[in-house]
Amino acid sequence: MWRVIKPSDRNLRYWQFGVLIAFLLLWQIVTRNQQYAFFLGEPIKVMGRVWSWFMPFGFEPNALFPDGLPGRADIYPHLGVTLLETVLAFVIGTVLGLVFGLWLALAPTAGAILDPYIKAANSMPRVILAPIFGMWLGLGIWSKVALAVTLVFFIVFFNVYQGVKEVSPVVLANAKMLGANQKQLLRTVYLPSATSWVFSSLHTSVGLAFVGAVVGEYLGSARGVGYLILQAEGTFDVNTVFAGIVVLTAFALVLDGIVGRIEKRLMKWQPRTGETEKL
Amino acid sequence: MSEYALELNDISVTFLSKDDPGQRYTAVAGTTLRIRAGEFVSVVGPTGCGKSTLLNIGAGLLATSTGDVKVFGTPLEGINRRAGYMFQTEALMPWRSTIDNVMVGLQYRGVPDAEARAQAQAWLERVGLGGFEDRYPHQLSGGMRKRTALAQVLALDPDIILMDEPFSALDIQTRQLMENEVLDLWAAKKKAVLFITHDLDEAIAMSDRVVVLSAGPATHPIGEFDIDLPRPRDVAEVRTDPRFVELHTQIWNVLRDEVLKGYAQQLRKAA
Numbered sequence: 102m103w104r105v106i107k108p109s110d111r112n113l114r115y116w117q118f119g120v121l122i123a124f125l126l127l128w129q130i131v132t133r134n135q136q137y138a139f140f141l142g143e144p145i146k147v148m149g150r151v152w153s154w155f156m157p158f159g160f161e162p163n164a165l166f167p168d169g170l171p172g173r174a175d176i177y178p179h180l181g182v183t184l185l186e187t188v189l190a191f192v193i194g195t196v197l198g199l200v201f202g203l204w205l206a207l208a209p210t211a212g213a214i215l216d217p218y219i220k221a222a223n224s225m226p227r228v229i230l231a232p233i234f235g236m237w238l239g240l241g242i243w244s245k246v247a248l249a250v251t252l253v254f255f256i257v258f259f260n261v262y263q264g265v266k267e268v269s270p271v272v273l274a275n276a277k278m279l280g281a282n283q284k285q286l287l288r289t290v291y292l293p294s295a296t297s298w299v300f301s302s303l304h305t306s307v308g309l310a311f312v313g314a315v316v317g318e319y320l321g322s323a324r325g326v327g328y329l330i331l332q333a334e335g336t337f338d339v340n341t342v343f344a345g346i347v348v349l350t351a352f353a354l355v356l357d358g359i360v361g362r363i364e365k366r367l368m369k370w371q372p373r374t375g376e377t378e379k380l
Numbered sequence: 381m382s383e384y385a386l387e388l389n390d391i392s393v394t395f396l397s398k399d400d401p402g403q404r405y406t407a408v409a410g411t412t413l414r415i416r417a418g419e420f421v422s423v424v425g426p427t428g429c430g431k432s433t434l435l436n437i438g439a440g441l442l443a444t445s446t447g448d449v450k451v452f453g454t455p456l457e458g459i460n461r462r463a464g465y466m467f468q469t470e471a472l473m474p475w476r477s478t479i480d481n482v483m484v485g486l487q488y489r490g491v492p493d494a495e496a497r498a499q500a501q502a503w504l505e506r507v508g509l510g511g512f513e514d515r516y517p518h519q520l521s522g523g524m525r526k527r528t529a530l531a532q533v534l535a536l537d538p539d540i541i542l543m544d545e546p547f548s549a550l551d552i553q554t555r556q557l558m559e560n561e562v563l564d565l566w567a568a569k570k571k572a573v574l575f576i577t578h579d580l581d582e583a584i585a586m587s588d589r590v591v592v593l594s595a596g597p598a599t600h601p602i603g604e605f606d607i608d609l610p611r612p613r614d615v616a617e618v619r620t621d622p623r624f625v626e627l628h629t630q631i632w633n634v635l636r637d638e639v640l641k642g643y644a645q646q647l648r649k650a651a
Contacts, residue, residue: 274441275471277459279485279536289484293475370475370516 142339150344176348182325184352186245186314191307193246194253199299201254202261203291212262223259227251231320240323249313256306257299264298265291300368303360311353384450385417385540385572386438386463391447392598393433407433409598413591417452417539418570422583424635425593426642431576432468434599435542438574439465451540464538466529466546472517478528479504479513485536503531507561523554530558534565540572548578559586559615567612580635584627585615592634595642603634 108116125144132138149166153159154176162169205212205219231248238244268290276290318327326345333341390412397403407430415421425431436442437449440460449456451463472481479500486496504510507527517525526546533541543562547555563586566573577583583590584607592603609623618624 269470271467271469271471272473275465275467275532276473276484276488277441278439278463278465279532280459280461280488282488285488289488290473293473297475370477370518 139337140339142343146340147343147347150341151347154344154348176326176329179325179329180348180352182242183311183314183318183327186242186249186317186325187307187310187356189242189246190249190253190313191310194250194310195257195299195306197250198254198257199261199295202258203265203287203295206262206265207287207291219258223255228316231317234317235321240321242324245314245317245322245325248317249310252309252313253306256302256309260298260302261295264295267298268294297368297371300364303364304357307356307360308353311349311356315349383416384414385419385452386413386415386574387450388413388434388437388444389448389450391437391444391449393430393437393442394445406598407596408437409600411447411600413574413601415540415572415574417572419589420566420573420575420587421589421591422575422577422587423591423593424577424580424583424631425599426595426635426639427578428646429593429596429638429642430599431578431593432544434593435465435544435574435576438540439463439542441465460540462538463540463542464533464536466533466541466543468544468546468548470517470525472525472528472532474517477514477516478509478520481517481528482531482535485532489536500531500535503535504528506565507531507534523550523558526550526558527561530562530565537569538571540574541566543573543575545577547582555582556616562586563613563615580628580631581619582615584609584624584631585613585618590631592631592638595638595645602638603631605631 106112128141128144132141132143145165149170153171153173155174156172157174159172160166160170205215228248230251231244234244234247238247273286273290276286281289314325315327315330318325319331322328322331326349330342330345333339333345388411390410392406392409392411394404394406397405411434413421413423413434423431423434433442437444438460440449440456440458440463451460472478473484476484479497482503483493483496483500486499487493491499501510501513504513507530509524509527509531512520512524517528520528526549529546547558550558559582575583575586580590587607590605590607591601592605593599594602605627607627609618609621609627
């Protein structure tokens, strides 16, 4: 018996799933006490909330949901806004980071002059910029995009800077000998080399774009998943707060998966260890 | 037009230490080296004697401190456009497939993509890499990467080919194969070749002329030998030729002292 259920490569998935079930069960049991439930929420109600957000049809009152489960399907505009902010912040932050990284790495004088300011800007806890962006750009999406851009920018910037600095001198000399002019060097040597560093930071920067968008919404907005969480918190609706966390986590995982896919396609020139074909 | 493809006239090269401008190191001093069009010249010398410095001067990647460099009679300024350079270490762009690596030089020169691709394809086949166009450098063996690098250089049809110990990282069998291939390609096109190596056998087997450098610092040529072995040669077979053995002994007698000097210096540096 134990031989079969002992954790191994084959039943790893079941064990992973089992941990989730055990956690939810424990949660549900603890929150049978109404006082705890006020603070911890109830997993069934959290799931009910997620259902109402996404599904266009509901259920009549039943044993699990004495008040019935409405199907409102009303999260999509909010989710759309949050994802739009994330994507915009990611694209703008990456392009800016790429341009500035290339510029400062290839113009050492400018790099040397701006160095202390870049270090200072990077060490600053940039979340505190949110109120300023709110004042400048209002409560719409752009204040959130701006906040997330400041998070993404530095990740990409430092990676590009590093990428250009660490271009193999031999590859560079070779390109020069093959007759590359400055523009061609930039396009065929510096940029690809920097891009590989950008991709290695892509997971972090997409995650931070998401964080920036949600935190921005949480600090003041009229739409978005962060806004939903803020509203629920205001009415002590802890179940909705947890539902928001679940939705955000799920979408962060989806974004990370997409990035992984893109990375695999574009970075196929990079060696991977143990790359053999199984026949 | 000058008789010489590449002339280094009484050059010297002094490096300044970046951290301490007072510290200077003279790598090469008072060196004159002339290579005729179509001539295969090898330069041998002890390790760390500035052989690569000499090559970088010829390529225009480094500037001389004194003396001048002429390419087909014209003073060299900046990169030597008529030279192809085969580096000792990996110089392929890891993010480009083999064919993209071979055609990149043609693209730099403004050759249309389709034509560049066709030429690159022909070169890959000539160096025995037909069918490997879409591989990335990390998917190739060391020998295949060297072939790609060779195709990359030759695709531009340079009049001067500079080679910096190109085969030193290869195993002996692959190395002899590559040496023979280079000789065949050279025999067909008759380019001026400046070949740097620490392997005296390789130098004698391949060249028309072998130049021996002294140990550094202030490296300069201390001997020149014309290699009068008949061509075409097979690098593996020519080694048993009595004349080869004779030349080898002659050159080694000059080189040995320098190698010992260089070795002693390295030991002192390490201590």
